[in-house]
Each structure stands twice: as structure tokens, then as C-alpha cells.
Amino acid sequence: MxxxxxxxxxxxxxxxxxxxxxxxxxxxxxxTGWRTRGEPPSTVELAYLTDRAGLACQVGMAALRRGGVVRLGELSTLSVDGPPPGGSAPLVRALHAALRRPQTWAAVLADPAVGRALRRMVGRLVRDGWLLTARQRRRMVVGTxxxxxxxxxxxxxxxxxxxxxxxxxxxxxxxxxxxxxxxxxxxxxxxCEVPETGTAARRLLRRQRRAHAELAPERRPAWSERSTDELLNAMALFGPRPLLAVDPRFAELVGVDLERTRPATPAGARRR
Known part of the structure; x- marks a missing residue:
């Protein structure tokens, strides 16, 4: 032996x-990633921490739509009519600029200005410790x-x-x-499957979800009685499903998948 x-x-x-x-x-x-610096993440940045670039762009578009500047056109195109809301995040302004002429959602995501805004946002999140660097991710893998x-x-x-x-x-x-x-x-x-977010970011998301638990889609909030800020926070923390409730046609145009965002059916209900 x-x-x-x-x-x-x-x-x-x-x-x-x-x-x-x-x-x-x-x-x-x-x-790894338990310390941060700088300002707390904005709503759009929280969306990125939750589900990366796709959700961040959907939240940015929802902000423009709720601000009354996005118009739905023919052939699944979107455009803007008016300036972006005051104090908009850089990504929101980049999305607005991309829609100065009618565009499909795929064309908006491929717009160079939108890509640059996303890269700058990611750089800020990495610099402030909310997202992990490649070196930190390697350290976590080596630890296994x-x-x-x-x-x-x-x-x-x-x-x-x-x-x-x-x-x-x-x-x-x-x-x-x-x-x-x-x-x-x-x-x-x-x-070995290491997350992109640091410990501080995951802790922040858990804390925010507890603080806004009443906005979780499972609670079926009455969105007609909720403010724009509450809608955007709900999307940033829980995914894009709330947008389907208030503006289903727009949600479809910006890539919100009804099947992907549908809540799971309880096992007992399936048996019945």
C-alpha cells in the first residue's frame, strides 16, 4: 500500500x-475582489454586473424609452426624437447617438460609439474593483x-x-x-469556473436585491404604479422581464426573450 x-x-x-x-x-x-474604490455603480453599471453588456444596453434603452425619446419604426427599427434625459449615463448617450437615424437593435449593438462606451464602463468597473482583472481570475484558478x-x-x-x-x-x-x-x-x-465579478460586486448585488425585493418579478409588482427609477432598478437587479410588462413591443425589439425571462413553473403546478 x-x-x-x-x-x-x-x-x-x-x-x-x-x-x-x-x-x-x-x-x-x-x-479576491473584496475591496473597491470610487463611486458605487450606477443603474446601468449594476445591470452590467448582473448580466453583462446585453442587459446594460437594455436598461439604457429603457431609460430612453421612459424618457419619451425613443420611437418605434417600420421593419423593427428604433429611432430617437429629442435629446436624452438629463444626467444620462455615457452608455445611454451613446445609445441615443446611435439612434439618430433609424436602426435595428443588432445595428445599435454593433455601433462603434456604443462599443467604446461599453469598454470605458468596463474599464471603470475593473479599475474600481467591481470586476476582476485577468490576473485576479488566474489567481482564483491557481487556488483550485x-x-x-x-x-x-x-x-x-x-x-x-x-x-x-x-x-x-x-x-x-x-x-x-x-x-x-x-x-x-x-x-x-x-x-475553476471563476466569476467576472469580485466579491464586493456579488455582495452589493445581494444587498440591493434584498433591499428591492418587492420589485422582483416573482412578486408581480403593479408596474403602472411604479416610477421609472423603480423599473430601471428592477431590470438592473432582476433582469429585463419588467420591461415586457410595461412595453412588450419595445421589449421585443430590444431583444428581450419572453421564453428566457419567463419564471419557472413550480413542480406542483406542472404535476397538476
């Missing part, structure tokens, strides 16, 4: 090693490597015992070690 350790004792040592390496990986994950090392040790133990014709312990020890090796490798694989 590997190192001359009995099966049950090796399994206990293995579990201790898994616990230690898992704690290390989770600690690195939790501490000890898990794969521990899994390799367990697999080596099993292979060594099989090749040498020795026993790695009783059936329970062998089965337990095999399951632990598989679980360790799966945990490492799962933790």
Missing part, C-alpha cells in the same frame, strides 16, 4: 487534505490546483494498490476513497 498506511487511516488523512485545500480555494475566492493534486494522490493510491496486487483497505474504504477522489475532482472543476 502507498506509504504503508491502512485504508481507514488513509481515508481520514485524505478527507483532512480535501478539507484544507477546499478551504484554501474558497478563501482565495472570497478574498491543490484540489486536483489531492485527487491525484487518491487515484495514485488506488492504482498503486491494484498494480502491486495489494489491498487499499476493505470494500468500504476503497469505495469511500473512490467517491472522495471523484468529488474532489468535481469540486476543483466547479471552482
Amino acid at each position: 502507498l506509504w504503508g498506511v491502512s485504508g481507514p487511516l488513509f481515508l481520514l488523512d485524505y478527507l483532512a487534505a480535501v478539507a484544507g485545500t477546499l478551504a484554501l480555494a474558497l478563501a482565495i475566492r472570497a478574498l 490546483l491543490p484540489l486536483f493534486g489531492v485527487a491525484a494522490v487518491g487515484v495514485t493510491r488506488l492504482i498503486d494498490s491494484a498494480v502491486e496486487g495489494r489491498t487499499a483497505g476493505g470494500p468500504a474504504s476503497v469505495a469511500g476513497l473512490l467517491l472522495c477522489c471523484l468529488a474532489t475532482a468535481l469540486a476543483g472543476w466547479w471552482l
Whole structure:
């Protein structure tokens, strides 16, 4: 047997090693991006943190639409009639500029000025710590490597015992070690999927969603009684579904997918 350790004792040592390496990986994950600087994210920036560029642009377009400057044209085109609302975010102004002549939603997203506004916004979020840098993301991936090392040790133990014709312990020890090796490798694989947002950003989104829980689509708010700011906050935090409730035709033109944003049917309701 590997190192001359009995099966049950090796399994206990293995579990201790898994616990230690898992704690290390989770600690690195939790501490990466936990500090920020600068101003808190705006509504459009919150939308980017929630679901990247697509949602940020949809929130920006909703701001223009609620400001009364977006017109729906023929052949699924959009245009503007009037200046953007005062104090609009740079991305909103870029969207407004792109619509000075009728455009489809795909053409708006491909507009160079919109792309530049998005890149500047992302740069600001990275600089202030809300989004992770490539170096921070690599650090999180490296932090998961000890898990794969521990899994390799367990697999080596099993292979060594099989090749040498020795026993790695009783059936329970062998089965337990095999399951632990598989679980360790799966945990490492799962933790390799690192988020783009830092810990501070995820904490902010959780806090904002709790603070605005009454705007969650599952609560079915009466949007006719809500302000524009509440609608935009709901979209930024919970996705674009609220726009379907107040302006379904416009929502369709800006790429809101009814099937993708539809709430899941409870299991009990499906059975009925």
C-alpha cells in the first residue's frame, strides 16, 4: 500500500487534505475582489454586473424609452426624437447617438460609439474593483490546483494498490476513497469556473436585491404604479422581464426573450 498506511487511516488523512485545500480555494475566492474604490455603480453599471453588456444596453434603452425619446419604426427599427434625459449615463448617450437615424437593435449593438462606451464602463468597473482583472481570475484558478493534486494522490493510491496486487483497505474504504477522489475532482472543476465579478460586486448585488425585493418579478409588482427609477432598478437587479410588462413591443425589439425571462413553473403546478 502507498506509504504503508491502512485504508481507514488513509481515508481520514485524505478527507483532512480535501478539507484544507477546499478551504484554501474558497478563501482565495472570497478574498479576491473584496475591496473597491470610487463611486458605487450606477443603474446601468449594476445591470452590467448582473448580466453583462446585453442587459446594460437594455436598461439604457429603457431609460430612453421612459424618457419619451425613443420611437418605434417600420421593419423593427428604433429611432430617437429629442435629446436624452438629463444626467444620462455615457452608455445611454451613446445609445441615443446611435439612434439618430433609424436602426435595428443588432445595428445599435454593433455601433462603434456604443462599443467604446461599453469598454470605458468596463474599464471603470475593473479599475474600481467591481470586476476582476485577468490576473485576479488566474489567481482564483491557481487556488483550485491543490484540489486536483489531492485527487491525484487518491487515484495514485488506488492504482498503486491494484498494480502491486495489494489491498487499499476493505470494500468500504476503497469505495469511500473512490467517491472522495471523484468529488474532489468535481469540486476543483466547479471552482475553476471563476466569476467576472469580485466579491464586493456579488455582495452589493445581494444587498440591493434584498433591499428591492418587492420589485422582483416573482412578486408581480403593479408596474403602472411604479416610477421609472423603480423599473430601471428592477431590470438592473432582476433582469429585463419588467420591461415586457410595461412595453412588450419595445421589449421585443430590444431583444428581450419572453421564453428566457419567463419564471419557472413550480413542480406542483406542472404535476397538476
